[in-house]
Amino acid sequence: MKTALQIAALLVALTTFGSALARDALTEGQYLTTIGDCASCHTARNGKPMAGGRVVPTPFGAIPSPNLTPDRETGLGEWSADDFYQALHSGKAHDGTSLYPAFPFTSYTRVTRADSDAMFAYLKSLPAVRNPDTPNTLRWPYRMRSLMATWRLMYFDEGEYPSDPKQSARWNRGAYLVQGLGHCNECHASRNSFGAMVTDPYLAGGLIPVQNWYAPDLSMGPEGGLAGWSEADVVALLKTGRSSKGSALGPMAEVVLKSTQHLTDDDLAAIATYLKTLPPRAPVRQRGNAVDAAQVAQAGQKVYAQHCADCHGADGRGKGDAYPPLDGNVSVTEPSGINAIRVVLSGGFAPATASHPRPYSMPPFAQVLTDDDAAAVVTYIRHAWSNRASSVSPNDVRAYRSTPGGI
Template identity: 90%
Template sequence: MKTLIARLAFTAFLMATAAHADDAVERGRYLVTAGDCASCHTARNGKPMAGGRVVPTPFGAIPSPNLTADHATGLGDWSADDFYQALHAGKAHDGTSLYPAFPFTSYTRVTRADSDAMFAYLKSLPVVRNPNTPDTLRWPYRMRSLMATWRLMYFDEGEYQPDPKQSAQWNRGAYLVQGLGHCNECHASRNSFGAMVSDPFLAGGVIPVQNWYAPDLSMGREGGLAGWSEADVVALLKTGRSSKGTALGPMAEVVLKSTQHLTDADLAAIAVYLKALPDRAPRQQRGNAVDAETVAQAGQKVYAQHCADCHGADGRGKGDAYPPLDGNVTVRDPIGINTIRAVLSGGFAPATASNPRPYSMPPFSQTLSDDDAAAVVTYIRHAWSNRASSVSPNDVRAYRTVPGGL
């Protein structure tokens, strides 16, 4: 009888252990999704998390590594301690410094418990052997020894510490935005050494090499999301669209692979945190002086011919299909790059579970000359309540010839 009881107890222990392991793997899957790891570590048409997607930087290209448990090319020889060290300290399992193309400057905020769950999920994936290709970093940036100085100047190591003065919801949003979501990696300007300018936090900036402007995320006065509600933020992150605008460019991929899969509670927490960001000082718009009469005659004519049917003569858009341009954060970015890119290359929202067949905007690069594109972009940025700077034909010409997109 004692033997039977012991066996039953041991069986129950094994079942509980397996259930706990399953829970950890499922939790890790959610956290890896929240961290948008697939966007870098899954190549186009490649196996999940097997690496190989090239991450472009101003200093050269860095292929993403394999995160499956292959011993030769992936995490097979890594321990949970090694994985935490990578996230928390920006060091590989052999102690070498990782390049900040891997956003350890944000992932350092991730807790050890979340790191362990993420590692458990990655270890559960089908093993894929995918040899790592060398980076193409230029000299001297390929010298890892220089990372010691970079880290000393620009890296603040440490897990997220909750602010006791704030609510649990605010702290959850802060943890997701500052850590797993690594939002500042795009929504910040960078200095000549590739380090983020974090004061003020999430103040917007051009995404290097991809050539899209990630807007200021403050919802306060003069912020990039001024006039947005928390519901607008949740809608954009969940569906790829809101009453204020649509996710385009790199943000469309973030919504597609990451934020649409977050719980409503986490999306609401993100919105609460962004809502609490401080007001911004008025930002100096960069651009060129424009003759109002010329814009009225040229830009408005182009708009009426190619844009008004969808976006409306009043710039208010049409229902859920076509986003408004009046007050649109994409239209009002400080340098006009996003509007130029949308006019030239079109606008393609992500197909999400809540919006499986989104409307898309056709490209006009073959239809509009540089002069006409500059005129219509300038018109849109000046029309209605918009008070953004003008763009020139030279600006349009420059973005016809630079890389970008997904």
């Protein structure tokens, strides 16, 4: 027979063990929520963490993000773990209504039930914030949720990530993160007229709707957007916001700031391992170059020498950790030319990360350069050194000079 003292000691031990498990679950849930980049959409500027209200722009209208705090009336207070898993896995709210794919359930469906439960436990532990939803501004007929039934039938493949027994544990972890929580294809893919991702080939790059930045192809193989990158380059960019191949700018800077810099070293290595195995791509079909491309590039070289060479070097190789190279830089050579135009006009601002808390920035030149000058210098850097990308025109610059979706 156990004595009363022994029973009491056992109860204390069990309680302590249970508390430790709960803390571990919350820690894991916080990590998963962070690397899933939930805060970027579900935290409004100057708003409370995860209380929603940030507007997600789409080509069909704007959708305010919902409140993920445990407020009973306006958040997840009445939701169960089953409800939360249903949202991630099936793209349906706790009342069964179909969610719009501005919420990336098309990727989150890959998340395991265990990870979903950990994320939900963490969200339930946050301070409850009352923040009622505001109506979306979707145009007719896109606001009709009944249309989602057809969209889901055509474009949504429900199911958790299936581990590939032919691949290593590290590769499978990387694939799980990229395809699921990381939801990388939501940006790094082109979309059809119905807003659905083009998934073949996977992670092949595309223009981010409304934000008007080009998310590059992520293949590291021949003709891929990251051709010539090493796994160490990928890890460095995701962890620090910069690598020997370039810096994270535009929407990717926010992803690094709020999400990827917090990945563990093992998870960063797993992502790089997976991306390394993406298949080679067919050569990108560049837009036709202007007849006077050589003349334009010659004029651009003069602009470059005056405004750019001091930092990026006459050889385009940049200067150490301070200024990124332009030779072979995927942001320079991506097919559309829009990223280089945006950076020249609006400046380039890498994220401040734990590894690089005070990164160098590039000033905007919108007030300094005419459309002709900006087109000339962008054309020059897309043609110079080893770069062989298409030209851009003054009309291209004009089109993006006042484009929304700033850096």
